[in-house]
Amino acid sequence: MHYKLGNLISMLALTALAALLWPGQAFSQGNRPPENEATLAEGKVIYFDRCVYCHGELGDGNGPAADFLDPRPRDLTMGMFKIRTTESGQLPRDIDLFNAVSRGLSGTAMPRWELTLSEDQRWKVVYFIKTFTPEFADPDFNPENFVVKASSPIPFSEDSAAKGREIFLKAKCWECHGKQGRGDGQKSDTLQDGWGFKLRVRNLTRGWSLKGGNRPEDIFYRFSTGVDGTPMPSFIKTLSEEERWHLANYISALASDKESEGVVIKAASMEGDLPENADDPAWDSAPVLKVPLTGQVLAQPRWQNISVDMVEARALYNGQDIAVLVVWDDPFKDTVHDESQEIKEFQTTYVKAFGDIPRKPNVFRDSVALQFPVKMRDGARKPHFFRGETSDPVNMWVWKSDLQEQGVNSAEEFNAKGFQKPLALQPGESQQVKGMGTWKDGQWRVVLTRSLKNEDSRNDVQFEPGRLIPIAFNVWDGSNGEHGLIMSLSDWRFIALEASIPGSLYLWTIVVMLMVGLAEWWFVRYSRNKRKEI
Amino acid sequence: MSFPSMQFKTLSVLVSLLLAGALSTAPAMASYTEGAVSNGGSLKGSVKLSGSGANANIKVTKDQAACGDSVSNDTLVVGKGNTLANVIVEIQGISKGKKWDLPAKFTYDQKKCAFAPHVMIIRPKAEVEVKNSDSVKHNVHTISKGVFNVNKTVAPGKSLKVKKNKIKKSGTVKVVCDLHSWMGGWWIVAENPYIAMTDASGNFEIKDIPPGKYKVRLWQEKLGEQIQEVEIKGGAAATLNASMAAK
Numbered sequence: 001m002h003y004k005l006g007n008l009i010s011m012l013a014l015t016a017l018a019a020l021l022w023p024g025q026a027f028s029q030g031n032r033p034p035e036n037e038a039t040l041a042e043g044k045v046i047y048f049d050r051c052v053y054c055h056g057e058l059g060d061g062n063g064p065a066a067d068f069l070d071p072r073p074r075d076l077t078m079g080m081f082k083i084r085t086t087e088s089g090q091l092p093r094d095i096d097l098f099n100a101v102s103r104g105l106s107g108t109a110m111p112r113w114e115l116t117l118s119e120d121q122r123w124k125v126v127y128f129i130k131t132f133t134p135e136f137a138d139p140d141f142n143p144e145n146f147v148v149k150a151s152s153p154i155p156f157s158e159d160s161a162a163k164g165r166e167i168f169l170k171a172k173c174w175e176c177h178g179k180q181g182r183g184d185g186q187k188s189d190t191l192q193d194g195w196g197f198k199l200r201v202r203n204l205t206r207g208w209s210l211k212g213g214n215r216p217e218d219i220f221y222r223f224s225t226g227v228d229g230t231p232m233p234s235f236i237k238t239l240s241e242e243e244r245w246h247l248a249n250y251i252s253a254l255a256s257d258k259e260s261e262g263v264v265i266k267a268a269s270m271e272g273d274l275p276e277n278a279d280d281p282a283w284d285s286a287p288v289l290k291v292p293l294t295g296q297v298l299a300q301p302r303w304q305n306i307s308v309d310m311v312e313a314r315a316l317y318n319g320q321d322i323a324v325l326v327v328w329d330d331p332f333k334d335t336v337h338d339e340s341q342e343i344k345e346f347q348t349t350y351v352k353a354f355g356d357i358p359r360k361p362n363v364f365r366d367s368v369a370l371q372f373p374v375k376m377r378d379g380a381r382k383p384h385f386f387r388g389e390t391s392d393p394v395n396m397w398v399w400k401s402d403l404q405e406q407g408v409n410s411a412e413e414f415n416a417k418g419f420q421k422p423l424a425l426q427p428g429e430s431q432q433v434k435g436m437g438t439w440k441d442g443q444w445r446v447v448l449t450r451s452l453k454n455e456d457s458r459n460d461v462q463f464e465p466g467r468l469i470p471i472a473f474n475v476w477d478g479s480n481g482e483h484g485l486i487m488s489l490s491d492w493r494f495i496a497l498e499a500s501i502p503g504s505l506y507l508w509t510i511v512v513m514l515m516v517g518l519a520e521w522w523f524v525r526y527s528r529n530k531r532k533e534i
Numbered sequence: 535m536s537f538p539s540m541q542f543k544t545l546s547v548l549v550s551l552l553l554a555g556a557l558s559t560a561p562a563m564a565s566y567t568e569g570a571v572s573n574g575g576s577l578k579g580s581v582k583l584s585g586s587g588a589n590a591n592i593k594v595t596k597d598q599a600a601c602g603d604s605v606s607n608d609t610l611v612v613g614k615g616n617t618l619a620n621v622i623v624e625i626q627g628i629s630k631g632k633k634w635d636l637p638a639k640f641t642y643d644q645k646k647c648a649f650a651p652h653v654m655i656i657r658p659k660a661e662v663e664v665k666n667s668d669s670v671k672h673n674v675h676t677i678s679k680g681v682f683n684v685n686k687t688v689a690p691g692k693s694l695k696v697k698k699n700k701i702k703k704s705g706t707v708k709v710v711c712d713l714h715s716w717m718g719g720w721w722i723v724a725e726n727p728y729i730a731m732t733d734a735s736g737n738f739e740i741k742d743i744p745p746g747k748y749k750v751r752l753w754q755e756k757l758g759e760q761i762q763e764v765e766i767k768g769g770a771a772a773t774l775n776a777s778m779a780a781k
């Protein structure tokens with residue numbers, strides 16, 4: 001029996017992409033088919049078409065893709081479901097399963113099936129899934145008896161959110177989720193799920209990665225019901241319904257969006273010295289661009305279980321220099337790098353979620369790289385966003401936490417001509433980028449500074465007003481095992497010096513946004529075709 | 535999307551057939567019938583550790599006011615002469631025999647940020663009250679293969695009640711508190727009443743066993759399991775002395 005893993009993973013990628021591009025749909029319970037032998041049989045066919053690659057033939061979560069996914073696909077035979085409206089340890093209602101299948105689980109590989117399956121099909125697959133847990137068929141079983149009461153929702157207000165913050169502190173949510181909710185509360189990475197796999201605490205500020213949704217009513221149920229199979233408990237016995245609504249309002253206000261509008265980092269001009277420090281209030285005057293990142297799946301070793309899926313970037317410049325501030329969330333501060341533990345050879349095209357690389361603190365450094373084209377030209381032509389090409393090299397500014405820890409300049413300049421070749425470190429006299437990073441409450445803030453222009457235009461990016469300069473990002477989270485090409489990356493964005501940007505350039509940004517869309521489409525197509533060859 | 539391909543269709547059918555087979559052989563819950571045992575035998579013995587495995591106390595890293603500065607590490611309890619406490623000894627495959635001698639209601643305590651007792655044998659469908667005798671909050675988080683799973687916080691002085699019939703089948707339930715990473719305990723849900731746990735000196739005894747040849751399963755949380763064979767003769771005491779290897 002053989003599965004095409006490549007096909008399967010690109011199917012997941014396509015579904016995820018579809019989720020990004022298509023707006024959400026409301027669904028009703030109006031067209032629910034009856035639950036009988038015929039619909040069960042249809043559900044079974046759908047399951048073996050769509051679900052089996054992850055959840056397995058026996059529903060035990062051991063499908064052929066399982067080893068590559070973190071979190072692992074749910075074992076459907078245990079009667080444990082994460083996203084419910086019923087009390088901890090109780091089976092879900094049918095509508096809970098239907099909603100989970102329809103909406104998918106954000107921040108996991110479970111896609112939004114409402115985009116690809118009809119309402120009728122989704123109900124039928126729910127009926128089939130229930131056959132994996134015999135308790136569903138128990139005549140005495142009635143989940144309606146265990147639904148968590150949500151009788152008096154408290155609408156969002158600043159006041160309610162402030163009360164929620166008090167409860168967040170009192171109930172010690174921060175011990176796991178961190179003082180600012182960034183998932184950095186644990187000093188070590190010892191948390192496990194019910195199957196003994198290491199588990200990451202959710203970053204509550206990343207609204208898009210909350211598995212059960214980020215509306216206050218979704219969040220209310222998560223800590224009321226608990227997330228079964230994880231350390232997240234139910235607080236139904238220790239917090240009143242009122243307290244839980246305030247908490248839900250607070251958490252929902254923490255959650256931000258993944259992407260901001262536009263594709264241009266508008267560097268703000270300022271008088272005097274640029275801030276060396278990431279916490280300098282001068283940064284407030286520079287507009288923020290959020291840049292989504294994906295796992296590096298273009299070339300072996302492919303990696304999709306990234307921990308950093310977004311960076312926030314902004315820039316300031318004066319008459320001489322430019323400084324770029326990159327901010328991203330990372331629960332563990334890793335400032336060492338053990339080269340002997342780097343993985344040089346891979347047998348599989350994808351890196352397994354567990355076992356292939358050391359995913360623990362204090363092995364690999366945290367790091368960020370900014371990438372610019374070396375050749376400056378007008379129009380849409382750019383080098384490949386994955387490390388450029390032989391004929392069209394890129395200039396990379398790489399900040400390394402371990403260098404900073406050693407007290408030397410933490411930024412290094414490289415050139416690359418495609419991902420196939422190692423990065424070429426520039427000679428000492430060409431090293432002109434200065435780096436400074438700080439880590440606090442589960443967040444890195446890194447400033448990279450260089451002169452706007454220099455003598456080395458054959459190897460270095462040159463900044464001048466009135467130009468859109470392509471910029472792309474690579475990020476490594478050391479405690480997530482990331483190093484080398486095991487990393488997250490973005491496609492091209494742009495940086496522009498704010499003064500005197502001609503109107504025509506903004507026209508370009510529109511063209512460019514279309515190009516970005518096209519690049520994403522190509523990205524998926526490319527990785528898909530690539531894998532067909534294997 | 536050109537998915538799914540014909541290939542997958544064929545595969546699906548094949549897999550469906552396999553699954554149908556697998557489901558029909560899925561183990562049903564072994565049922566146990568109580569009755570009188572005439573001329574039963576007994577099994578006694580002791581379990582030792584081969585190798586060494588002394589456990590240092592665990593340093594408490596938070597809530598010291600309630601938990602103390604350290605707690606004992608009960609994952610491997612070794613007595614004088616390398617005897618092993620808290621080893622589960624169960625005779626497998628007896629579906630009819632003596633009356634259950636385990637109560638229908640159990641209390642499990644959280645005291646000084648440790649579960650007490652560390653390992654507890656219970657019977658299916660039993661009621662369990664999990665108390666929090668501490669002045670800090672705990673969460674009672676059970677992990678099992680479909681035996682009984684819950685994860686609820688319990689306030690100081692309060693308790694979590696597991697109602698009758700909630701624990702449906704036999705098996706092993708690990709109990710943890712995620713707020714205090716060192717806290718761990720076990721509930722062993724018995725398949726039949728022929729089960730015992732070694733005492734502080736590593737000894738155990740099981741009585742009123744219908745004569746016959748049996749497989750005996752020894753289990754310790756860190757050392758894993760071991761299967762032994764015994765023959766029980768009417769009115770006689772059989773002996774089983776076992777050793778489990780340190781890991």
Ligand SMILES: [Cu+2]
Nearest residue numbers: 672711713714
């Ligand atoms: Cu505790």
